[in-house]
Amino acid sequence: DAGVTQSPTHLIKTRGQQVTLRCSPKSGHDTVSWYQQALGQGPQFIFQYYEEEERQRGNFPDRFSGHQFPNYSSELNVNALLLGDSALYLCASSFGQDDTEAFFGQGTRLTVV
Amino acid sequence: RKEVEQDPGPFNVPEGATVAFNCTYSNSASQSFFWYRQDCRKEPKLLMSVYSSGNEDGRFTAQLNRASQYISLLIRDSKLSDSATYLCVVEWKYKLSFGAGTTVTVRA
Numbered sequence: 001d002a003g004v005t006q007s008p009t010h011l012i013k014t015r016g017q018q019v020t021l022r023c024s025p026k027s028g029h030d031t032v033s034w035y036q037q038a039l040g041q042g043p044q045f046i047f048q049y050y051e052e053e054e055r056q057r058g059n060f061p062d063r064f065s066g067h068q069f070p071n072y073s074s075e076l077n078v079n080a081l082l083l084g085d086s087a088l089y090l091c092a093s094s095f096g097q098d099d100t101e102a103f104f105g106q107g108t109r110l111t112v113v
Numbered sequence: 114r115k116e117v118e119q120d121p122g123p124f125n126v127p128e129g130a131t132v133a134f135n136c137t138y139s140n141s142a143s144q145s146f147f148w149y150r151q152d153c154r155k156e157p158k159l160l161m162s163v164y165s166s167g168n169e170d171g172r173f174t175a176q177l178n179r180a181s182q183y184i185s186l187l188i189r190d191s192k193l194s195d196s197a198t199y200l201c202v203v204e205w206k207y208k209l210s211f212g213a214g215t216t217v218t219v220r221a
Contacts, residue, residue, distance in 0.1 A: 033209070042117070042200050042211030043157065056207045090156060092209075101147075102209060104156035 002027060004093050004105035012111045013081050021076040021108045025093030031055075032074040033102060034066060035090040043090055049074055078110075086112045114139050119201050119212035126191055127220055134215045135185040136201030145204035146177050148186050150197045151214065157200055160186075191219045 005024045013019050025032050031050045035043035045058035049068035063079045088109050092102035119136040126132045146163040163175040174187045198214040
């Protein structure tokens with residue numbers, strides 16, 4: 001049973017560029033959340049998708065957007081990259097409206113130069 | 114004020130020791146509580162959920178005090194493999210809020 005998979009694992013982008021990160025949830029899971037983890041910090045909630053809709057959003061600017069597909073996979077898009085966007089981006093999946101036990105992917109390490 | 118605040122440590126303990134640490138949270142409406150474990154440069158993994166009645170999973174014991182908005186984790190008989198960062202996590206309306214983590218190093 002595949003767990004949560006994310007791609008790519010590492011990425012280097014230039015300031016001002018745009019990036020798309022991808023996530024496939026654990027089999028049977030229908031909810032996907034995205035987190036940003038800066039070095040030495042805990043993950044920070046970006047947003048959550050359920051039934052292809054953004055259900056909840058953290059304190060991130062509109063440059064951060066996402067999408068969930070009918071097969072429950074998800075994308076995170078970041079526009080106009082800043083140096084401060086350099087971080088580990090984690091995707092977590094869970095099942096159902098009330099189940100909050102989240103399983104995390106290995107993350108995408110984004111470096112903005 | 115941060116939503117979840119943790120003692121960052123580091124806690125450096127010998128094998129077999131007991132180590133305990135805690136966190137506090139600011140949102141009194143928080144609904145669920147967890148401890149996650151994160152190894153260096155890896156993804157967080159659920160260690161255990163935390164309940165008001167307190168719960169134990171092997172060598173790990175977690176406590177929740179809703180009145181004080183305080184969560185604790187105790188590790189007994191520490192193993193080298195317990196070396197990790199422990200993240201205190203609080204859930205409210207589908208959103209998980211993480212503390213910055215407490216680093217524990219168990220030495221031989």
